Amino acid sequence: MAGPPVSLSARDVGSFAYLTVKDRLPQILTKAIDTLHRHKSEFFKKHGEKGLEAEKKAISLLSKLRNELQTDKPIVPLVEKFVDTDLWNQYLEYQQSLLNESNGKPRWFLSPWLFVECYMYRRIHEAIIQSPPIDDFDIFKELKDQNFFESQESIIALCTHLQELMKTIEELDENQLKNEFFKVLQISLWGNKCDLSLSGGKTISQKTNLINSLEDLKPFILVNDMEHLWSLLSNCKKKREKASITRVDIVLDNSGFELVTDLVLADFLLSSKLATEIHFYGKTIPWFVSDTTLHDSNWIIEQLKHSNHKWVSKCGVDWENHIKMGRWVYLDHIFWTLPHEFSAMPQVAPDLYATLQKAHLILFKGDLNYRKLTGDRRWEFTVPFHEALNGFHPAPLCSIRTLKAEVQVGLQPGQGEQLTASVPNWLTIGKYGIFQFDGPL
Numbered sequence: 001m002a003g004p005p006v007s008l009s010a011r012d013v014g015s016f017a018y019l020t021v022k023d024r025l026p027q028i029l030t031k032a033i034d035t036l037h038r039h040k041s042e043f044f045k046k047h048g049e050k051g052l053e054a055e056k057k058a059i060s061l062l063s064k065l066r067n068e069l070q071t072d073k074p075i076v077p078l079v080e081k082f083v084d085t086d087l088w089n090q091y092l093e094y095q096q097s098l099l100n101e102s103n104g105k106p107r108w109f110l111s112p113w114l115f116v117e118c119y120m121y122r123r124i125h126e127a128i129i130q131s132p133p134i135d136d137f138d139i140f141k142e143l144k145d146q147n148f149f150e151s152q153e154s155i156i157a158l159c160t161h162l163q164e165l166m167k168t169i170e171e172l173d174e175n176q177l178k179n180e181f182f183k184v185l186q187i188s189l190w191g192n193k194c195d196l197s198l199s200g201g202k203t204i205s206q207k208t209n210l211i212n213s214l215e216d217l218k219p220f221i222l223v224n225d226m227e228h229l230w231s232l233l234s235n236c237k238k239k240r241e242k243a244s245i246t247r248v249d250i251v252l253d254n255s256g257f258e259l260v261t262d263l264v265l266a267d268f269l270l271s272s273k274l275a276t277e278i279h280f281y282g283k284t285i286p287w288f289v290s291d292t293t294l295h296d297s298n299w300i301i302e303q304l305k306h307s308n309h310k311w312v313s314k315c316g317v318d319w320e321n322h323i324k325m326g327r328w329v330y331l332d333h334i335f336w337t338l339p340h341e342f343s344a345m346p347q348v349a350p351d352l353y354a355t356l357q358k359a360h361l362i363l364f365k366g367d368l369n370y371r372k373l374t375g376d377r378r379w380e381f382t383v384p385f386h387e388a389l390n391g392f393h394p395a396p397l398c399s400i401r402t403l404k405a406e407v408q409v410g411l412q413p414g415q416g417e418q419l420t421a422s423v424p425n426w427l428t429i430g431k432y433g434i435f436q437f438d439g440p441l
Ligand SMILES: O=P(O)(O)OC[C@H]1O[C@](O)(CO)[C@@H](O)[C@@H]1O
Pocket: 020, 024, 117, 192, 195, 196, 197, 198, 253, 254, 288, 365, 366, 367, 368, 369, 371, 404, 405
């Protein structure tokens, strides 16, 4: 039997991976350097001369990194001791072993794109932790916050929608509840348009009221397994005994507007009793510009709580309560910021795999998670999702993602070709979305 196809890589000149490594990643590094410059006086105020020296050091490490990338130098091991350093360096050796015949070294424009892109963000983190006392500085924080503030109008609309819905949710019949479920799912899907790494760090916020656009956006959903999610969760609800639980896990993606859409979905799952417990997974370190850390998630709930809009602050208060009462649990794990595809999870992070196995349903938000689910490979469009998961089946799962990378499986015969003919860059512009389910029905 033939093995899985080759990884996407910047060695394919002209591909999206190539353009990312050539243009977008250096652009993100330049922005990061600029951010450090702009915080110089803040570092001085906080730490005096030591703060200034640290800023200089971090900038020089990032400039060095940008130079390595742009001149396609070999990928070097991480040096600073951190919880995941050994795992990273072992992975680098593994990449090296794949090249042994040709005696080459892993390089930016040669190695798998998923690996080098993750590696860049890990090196950014290394530059920061090598520069105390500013070693807890989140270089992407202000971009994430800006996205949140610029999306205020849409956030108000979402929170109002949710709170109005709460008033009557107990009285809704099956069909009405299903309709509302589909709405919050789609809100969470289109929330994924707002990532900041595709735009090279330029802010993309949600300025219009998303709820009014859902109908117009429907034709852009290429795989729509929402019905499966409904039957799975409504069956759990029907069969559930009094004391038992239904747990939905959400592997988060971006902070800012997208996170609010995910929290709206999570709140709806509890109020509708489709679930009784939600586990969220975020990143332990700043990642792909806009990804959610524990700090981002706490910060957003705190912001909402203190809003002067009554429904927004009600959401903040309710959500904080869900956390206090243990109905919502936020977890992080270093696996999410390793370069491995998810099929490696049972070997690399067996504890995390065992945790996921206890979920009734796992929702994977965003493009990067999809790349890791499918191994970021050059699959045919019609290959079944189950096959591309390559043995990763901890529990029934669903990818909720807008397309921003040249990988898509599970399409109908001819669907991909037709899209290519009409919208040549359909895979990478974030305009199309999927709800792609895998699991027993
Ligand atoms: O936040 P998301 O949806 O995972 O998107 C991350 C983005 O970064 C990329 O990895 C490209 O740099 C794309 O796959 C995607 O555009």
